[in-house]
Amino acid sequence: MKKTLIAAATAAFLCLVVASQATTITFEDLTGSGVLPTNYQGLTWTNWSYYDVPQPPYNPESGVERIYNTDELTSPIVQFGQAVTFTGAWLAGYSTDQYFEGYFNGVKIFESAHTANDQSEFGLFFNLNWAGVDEIRVVSGDFGGLHDYYILDDLTYQTNGVPEYGNSAALFGIGLLGLIAFPSLSRKNKPAAFGL
Numbered sequence: 001m002k003k004t005l006i007a008a009a010t011a012a013f014l015c016l017v018v019a020s021q022a023t024t025i026t027f028e029d030l031t032g033s034g035v036l037p038t039n040y041q042g043l044t045w046t047n048w049s050y051y052d053v054p055q056p057p058y059n060p061e062s063g064v065e066r067i068y069n070t071d072e073l074t075s076p077i078v079q080f081g082q083a084v085t086f087t088g089a090w091l092a093g094y095s096t097d098q099y100f101e102g103y104f105n106g107v108k109i110f111e112s113a114h115t116a117n118d119q120s121e122f123g124l125f126f127n128l129n130w131a132g133v134d135e136i137r138v139v140s141g142d143f144g145g146l147h148d149y150y151i152l153d154d155l156t157y158q159t160n161g162v163p164e165y166g167n168s169a170a171l172f173g174i175g176l177l178g179l180i181a182f183p184s185l186s187r188k189n190k191p192a193a194f195g196l
Contacts, residue, residue: 022087024156027065036067044079047071048152057121060153061090068151075101075137078155085158086130091115092123093150096141100126102133109133117141125154 025041033051038044045067052064060066069076080086083104091098097117102110110130115122140148 022156022158024154026062026154027060027067028063030065035070043081045077046079047074047076048078057092057094057123058149058151059092059123060151061092061123061125062154066092066151066153068149069138069140072149075139077135077137079135080157080159081134082159083132083134085160086128086133086136087156087158088125088127088129089155090123090125090153091138091150092153093121094148095120095122096148096150098138098140098148098150100128101137101139102128102130103135103137104132105134 027050030050031052033053034049036045036048036050047070048067049070050065050067058066058068086102095116095118097114099114100112101108110133112126112128115124138152140150
């Protein structure tokens with residue numbers, strides 16, 4: 001009985017699903033060009049602008065809108081407001097040693113591979129899967145104190161949710177636990193009329 005109860009409790013616990021919410025920001029809700037709002041899509045953006053005019057090699061991965069580094073003196077920043085898993089993003093332009101840095105509480109904990117530093121055209125999704133970052137920066141090569149331009153598109157990250165107690169698997173597991181924990185409700189004390 002005790003082993004059955006432990007097994008049922010374990011099954012009920014495993015039925016509780018922790019939601020992980022994946023988000024991809026495509027920038028397609030923007031039109032034309034302009035300065036990207038600081039509080040766009042619930043994140044904090046620093047030194048970014050957007051546009052939709054075709055301009056190879058600054059090609060977006062999807063749609064027509066993309067963002068680019070506004071200020072050539074500082075690296076643009078994206079702050080998530082919480083620890084997330086930064087899945088990655090698309091960068092395109094001319095290769096000038098671009099790369100991502102991942103931070104948590106102001107401390108750099110990740111650095112991606114760098115693009116070449118040969119001015120060749122590139123378009124690349126950086127698939128990073130960095131868990132526990134609350135900020136990313138895109139860094140570019142230094143040309144006499146200036147950083148070269150590039151575009152970013154399809155920024156993707158995941159947040160960890162809370163248990164969803166309302167799904168049917170969890171309810172089934174909890175109900176099963178109740179039947180095992182209180183066997184008198186399932187078999188004993190049934191009226192003789194049922195013949196059990």
